[in-house]
Amino acid sequence: MRVVLISSHSGHYTGGVKEFEIEAQTLHDVIRVLNQRYPGLGEHLEEETSVAIDGEIHEVAYYHPVRPGCEIYFIPKIEGG
Amino acid sequence: MSKHHVTTTLNGNAVEFLCDTQQTLLEVLRDELHHTGTKEGCGTGDCGACSVTVDGRLVCSCLVLGVEAQGKSIQTIEGMAQGTSLHPLQRKFLEHAALQCGVCTPGILIAARALLARNPDPSEEEVRFWLAGNLCRCTGYNKIIEAVLDAAHEMRGS
Amino acid sequence: MDAKVIKQEGQTLKIVGTSPVRPDGTPKVTGLARYGADFALPGMLWGAILRSPHAHARIRAIDTSKARALPGVKAVITAEDFPEQKFEFVGPERVAVNFWHMTRNVMAREKVLYEGHAVAAVAATSKAIAEEALRLIEVDYEPLPHVIDVDAAMQPDAPLLFEDMITRGIDPPPGKPSNIAKRIEFNIGDLDAGFAAADEIVEMSFKTAPVHQGYIEPHACLARFDSNGQGELWSASQGHFVVRAFTARLLNMNIGDVLVHPAEIGGGFGGKTVIYVEPLAAALSRKSGHPVKIMMSREDVFKATGPTSGSSMTVRIGVKKDGTLVAADGVFKFQAGAFPGSPVMNATMCGFAPYDIPNVRSVGYDVVSNRPKSAAYRAPGSPISAFAVESVMDAVAARIGMDPLKFRLLNACKTGTPTVWGPKHAHDGYAETIKAVLAHPAYAAPLGKNQGRGVASGFWFNNGGESSATVHVNEDGTVVVATGSMDIGGSRASMAIMAAETLGIEYDDVRAIVADTASIGYTHVTGGSRVTFATGIAVVEACKKVIVELCARAAMIWKLEPGEVVWENGCAKPAGAAAGKFEPMPLKAVAAKRALTGGPIGAEASVNAGGAAPGFATELCDVEVDPETGSVKILRFVVAQDVGRAIHRSYVEGQLEGGVVQGIGWALNEAYIYDDAGHLLNAGFLDYRIPVASDLPMIETVLVEVPNPNHPYGVKGAGEVNIVPAMAAVANAINNAISRRLTDLPMSPPKVLAAIHSGRKG
């Protein structure tokens, strides 16, 4: 599945790389794989981003299932009024 | 500085209180007499949240001194329902969802009752202009106007 | 069990979509409901706050000795009474709370950064003594040059609020400090190629004024804190859990040692998602050993809380002759106020979101200046960028000779349309709102002399997130629903409706309350249009757990297996092999046998709700412009908003009506006005004029319902997107009336008159 980092600080961890191909079953796995490659990125994603899985926006939570071929975007978290 | 002793009528009941010269009627009602239904939105006469009647006249209680209540009859929101039976305006405000946060509501109810006492059959425009001194930031006024018109209609019928 | 209790599409809903009287209604019409300022405790002191007379000054020294010596004064505090906080941004990017900033905003330390900035606070036995004590506090200020306007604050020689602030979000970081806290950029496609392919390009620049949320209830709270490190607060806020977390942090306390009671709230609109008076009252109470109450004056509210950002923006849109959008570029500069954190990121994300545009760049700047720290306001950020984008869209439609609604419809986003922030839209709803206005009789109604019609649209991310609810079945079979969501406009009624619908019982048999921070699980703020969605899901989940329990109890009574009982229309019913064996057993009957079957029946559910669907709105405004005075009268206003599904119809309509009217005020009247010394000149409702009843027609609402499949009843959220298109709708209507395009908010009579006389066609 395609994983894209949009939040403006994620570049610090990845040296500017924004797109990844990852195989995983849950969002937890996605975060773990990314954090193995770029230590510290996992915590950034957990604390400071929301996630869009095939466009549906969720708060980041480990249990979200991710299906093969889906699109995952870590995006800045929105806070309303 | 010694306090003033004031004797007044609040919602039909004889009441006495002590107050400082500079205390407003709003402060007296809320802080001394514990009638907190009358709200403070500005303290400067601009929002109408503190509306009460003094001898039947609609006033901003933040612009009246406590000592001016001497010998007068004050009506506040706490005296609007008759026992357990709500005033038609109160009922219509609930039915029409004419309050969101509700903090403007006591003042608007008091002001609307004063309107209907003078003009039992107001037009929409008359209601809008009468209530122009009562700010509501939540509702956009639609449902307030509808509730007042509906209450007027019911009160004329009965 | 699971899916069965939820009504699917096509099944009739009995209570959802009706408008019953709210459970908290009677106390609110009789004056008995207790708001933030309505609490008192024995021995209570009055708190008062000393505020800066300067827009920008260094604090050399504060001498409180005379104030402390005044009889009746029980405590005086300054920034020294609060522990220093670490400089770090924590939490989500948009809010990026920095407690180093927050503690300085509630009480100035090294410098005062805006007129009205708190510098000290006093608790005394009466209001009058507290006020007198403030006059005895001596502050030695060194006045500094100040800056108010966003463009001025971005100049290289502008006075700096923070001498070491380096802009974040620029790689490599700039070598010099500035007032620009942060730069944000989103891109899709190839901007240059997109504009090169355009047949027509329209570019315009805009300014908007900061506007205040204008809730009628000033901030107020009562605090009772022990010297042994525990405390209670009664506070009107949009989120008592957030008040608890922030207050505990600023006082260096454990979260569990602070109990926050949810007072009724007299309006918030985003402005009560942060704290001002709570930590001060708490610190005064802790220091004096007495309960302390603090009420802000209206002047304080204007000078030291809210507002939302003012802005300076440039938007460029490129289009093909056939109306297809090909490129868009926006630069959005937002005043954050005295500390970083404007809603500019939302603005950059939302501005172009309604449209399918292949090549987009959206740039934002978060800029500090010497005015109060901005706070969230209804769809924070989105109305500001929408004013620019929707004004340009109107001009583009005119340029290519297309109807402005059909132009929008042609380019409307739908499921699968890419967004500038990356993922594709996952929900429809925008096109439906355009069609609703196209079909509305107002769109074809004739206009008179000096009259004009404008349309505009808007997008907003409704939020989800963490919420908790409990559902308890009472001894008599009635039900109490408790949630952690402050009720700011009828949400108790919505919660009761969803619980009654799910349980299959009467609305009047359900009572909904708001529980304090010790009595229910964490619940995020009432904001972001999230309560009916996220807390609603928690309520329905708790009801489903209760239904499972009710079925198990009925099975025990009937001596069946739990799997042999289903819940239907408020009754347990034998099913499967046992079908028809017993008469259905209503909830009341099951409740009556609760002790025999295991004791009280109830459940709690806590969720982190995802899948919130965005809100779209399209609005139509008719105005009449007085050519003599430049004053603008709103003749008609129609708002069509996709709400997913309305749970309490009247309160949903009320959200639309209220949001639109706030937008009208923003468009025509509201603005912060400063003198050359950086003093706010209109810190009151007389001179900061919010719309009054006689300014307005009846707002006409159209509830578009494209259900959100991620909520059991289809809710998307209703509270915010209605304000987003409003200013552009008014501006477009004025342009239609006088052929002059106003690009500077508010569009007050002098500006309209000047535009009429400018001779420049819009």
Ligand code: FES
């Ligand atoms: S409080 Fe008296 S008019 Fe506002």
Ligand code: FES
């Ligand atoms: S209902 Fe909130 S101010 Fe009127």
